Amino acid sequence: MKTSAIIGAGIAGIASAIRLAAKGHRVDVYEGNAYPGGKLSSFERNGYRFDAGPSLFTMPQLVDDLFMLAGKNPSDYFHYQKLPEICRYFYEDGTRFIADAEPEALARTIEKYLGEPAENVLAHLKESAVKYEVTEKLFLHRSLHRLGTYFNRDALKGYRNLHKLDAFRSMSAANASRFSDPRVVQLFNRYATYNGSDPYQTPATMNIIPHLEYNIGAFFPKGGMVSITESLVKLAEDLGVTFHYTSKVEKLLTTSNRISGVTVNGRNLDYDLVISNMDVVNTFRKLLPEARQPERVLRQPKSSSALIFYWGIKKQFSELGLHNIFFSRDYPTEFRYIFQEKTIHHDPTVYVNITSKYEPGDAPAGCENWFVMVNAPANDGQDWDALIAETRKNILTKLSRQLGEDIENLIEAEDTLDPRLIESRTSSSQGALYGNSSNNRFAAFLRHANFSRQFDNLYFVGGSVHPGGGVPLCLLSAKIAVDMVN
Numbered sequence: 001m002k003t004s005a006i007i008g009a010g011i012a013g014i015a016s017a018i019r020l021a022a023k024g025h026r027v028d029v030y031e032g033n034a035y036p037g038g039k040l041s042s043f044e045r046n047g048y049r050f051d052a053g054p055s056l057f058t059m060p061q062l063v064d065d066l067f068m069l070a071g072k073n074p075s076d077y078f079h080y081q082k083l084p085e086i087c088r089y090f091y092e093d094g095t096r097f098i099a100d101a102e103p104e105a106l107a108r109t110i111e112k113y114l115g116e117p118a119e120n121v122l123a124h125l126k127e128s129a130v131k132y133e134v135t136e137k138l139f140l141h142r143s144l145h146r147l148g149t150y151f152n153r154d155a156l157k158g159y160r161n162l163h164k165l166d167a168f169r170s171m172s173a174a175n176a177s178r179f180s181d182p183r184v185v186q187l188f189n190r191y192a193t194y195n196g197s198d199p200y201q202t203p204a205t206m207n208i209i210p211h212l213e214y215n216i217g218a219f220f221p222k223g224g225m226v227s228i229t230e231s232l233v234k235l236a237e238d239l240g241v242t243f244h245y246t247s248k249v250e251k252l253l254t255t256s257n258r259i260s261g262v263t264v265n266g267r268n269l270d271y272d273l274v275i276s277n278m279d280v281v282n283t284f285r286k287l288l289p290e291a292r293q294p295e296r297v298l299r300q301p302k303s304s305s306a307l308i309f310y311w312g313i314k315k316q317f318s319e320l321g322l323h324n325i326f327f328s329r330d331y332p333t334e335f336r337y338i339f340q341e342k343t344i345h346h347d348p349t350v351y352v353n354i355t356s357k358y359e360p361g362d363a364p365a366g367c368e369n370w371f372v373m374v375n376a377p378a379n380d381g382q383d384w385d386a387l388i389a390e391t392r393k394n395i396l397t398k399l400s401r402q403l404g405e406d407i408e409n410l411i412e413a414e415d416t417l418d419p420r421l422i423e424s425r426t427s428s429s430q431g432a433l434y435g436n437s438s439n440n441r442f443a444a445f446l447r448h449a450n451f452s453r454q455f456d457n458l459y460f461v462g463g464s465v466h467p468g469g470g471v472p473l474c475l476l477s478a479k480i481a482v483d484m485v486n
């Protein structure tokens with residue numbers, strides 16, 4: 001029986017453990033924290049439950065696949081429902097509407113509230129689907145660093161359609177040429193933030209992202225996002241995987257071109273292969289400091305990070321749903337602040353996620369659990385304490401004005417997450433949410449591969465490597481990596 005060690009019980013680490021166990025390996029997962037899930041975890045404060053990180057669940061079939069791969073029925077472990085609405089939008093000019101989940105209904109709503117012809121929205125979503133079809137087989141399910149990826153039927157078909165990816169202008173330029181109303185441009189530019197990018201720099205290829213929400217669907221897992229982690233840990237344990245918590249891997253042991261094992265809590269342990277779910281920058285810098293460092297890849301600019309306020313609110317708001325966006329007045333300036341000035345604008349776009357809308361037990365009766373997030377730059381040593389205090393004040397002013405209530409008076413439980421904490425809790429380089437940014441058209445090729453060129457039995461998974469960050473891509477990274485294991 002082959003023995004495998006996995007560094008980190010983030011979602012990609014857990015998925016890798018399941019895939020290796022299904023291949024017959026004996027698998028140990030070493031996790032530095034006392035809990036699994038990394039960014040995909042949850043906590044409680046004064047009777048309120050909060051998902052700590054991800055709040056939007058797309059592509060649930062990638063989770064189901066893991067149960068089926070193991071010969072189990074997904075519904076014995078994990079339940080989710082398709083959302084009837086995608087998001088509630090609030091603009092500074094007073095416009096507000098609910099974005100329906102179905103493309104036709106969404107297009108009609110946008111026409112009604114923003115005056116944008118419905119056919120423009122439908123054409124955009126159709127093009128988004130085409131982009132997805134072109135990229136899916138070529139970029140998302142395979143390593144970009146193996147020749148075979150470029151010489152097969154899917155790839156050859158993909159090459160004929162490469163122009164459809166619209167890689168030579170920015171997402172915002174493409175959206176501005178499609179839509180006449182700037183509020184619609186802002187709405188579809190928002191999708192750049194789904195991988196931590198800047199809509200004014202990231203290529204229009206990223207207009208692939210709305211396809212996931214509108215054409216495939218947005219979902220809510222019963223029990224909140226953390227149930228993805230919990231159900232997969234349970235599956236892994238049922239397959240014989242052993243999780244070791246508060247067990248930080250301190251070093252990777254090497255013999256010429258192989259990894260011979262890991263050092264955990266001062267003990268050297270031998271393994272046949274190792275998968276690192278630790279951010280690839282820190283895997284090299286901290287666990288392999290003497291190995292050749294792939295500098296070009298490790299030094300790529302990082303995606304955005306986030307500042308999150310978890311607020312227990314002693315009131316319910318009928319105008320709010322599960323996902324709510326309060327747009328800034330000046331989107332280009334907001335992103336210039338994040339990516340050039342590396343700070344947060346005084347009028348940021350505010351995202352409010354309220355799981356108690358679907359899970360009433362997540363908040364006391366008559367109350368709501370607000371996860372309030374703004375995009376923030378990656379950690380470059382900014383004065384975060386000052387920035388947090390200032391941003392908190394700005395958010396409270398904005399939400400109080402938009403909702404006609406003094407929100408600060410309603411907060412009865414509170415916690416905060418900032419880029420420094422994301423970095424220290426998950427070892428993500430600079431606290432970036434999605435590894436490297438995707439602000440140029442070569443970004444996909446400048447992410448680290450899912451395997452090591454130096455060490456035959458070392459693999460990489462998770463948001464810092466190919467195909468990228470976000471829960472679905474992390475799950476795909478595990479598939480790509482473990483498919484390479486003999």
Ligand SMILES: Cc1cc2nc3c(=O)[nH]c(=O)nc-3n(C[C@H](O)[C@H](O)[C@H](O)COP(=O)(O)OP(=O)(O)OC[C@H]3O[C@@H](n4cnc5c(N)ncnc54)[C@H](O)[C@@H]3O)c2cc1C
Binds near residue numbers: 036
């Ligand atoms: C605030 C926030 C909001 C987000 N929103 C969304 C969203 O709505 N939808 C979405 O799809 N994605 C979202 N994301 C991104 C998503 O959470 C991540 O892409 C994904 O969870 C990353 O998973 P991962 O497998 O890379 O591991 P991570 O979650 O980064 O976990 C890595 C794990 O490895 C452990 N580790 C690291 N080094 C070591 C070591 N040396 N030894 C032992 N253990 C180690 C860490 O403790 C950690 O548990 C969000 C992220 C954040 C933070």
